[in-house]
Amino acid sequence: MIRLDNISKQNGHQILFIEASAALQRGEKVGLVGPNGSGKTT
Numbered sequence: 001m002i003r004l005d006n007i008s009k010q011n012g013h014q015i016l017f018i019e020a021s022a023a024l025q026r027g028e029k030v031g032l033v034g035p036n037g038s039g040k041t042t
Helices: none
Strands: 002-011 014-024
Touching: none
Parallel strands: none
Antiparallel strands: 002 014
């Protein structure tokens, strides 16, 4: 299991998300989609 609790991301003065949470169980898949430079790798 992978669990993320209350994470936030800000790019300069632009807030991308605040206090997001997610949980993945074994075998589940997720994809991160966004434009270049949006912080997907970070």
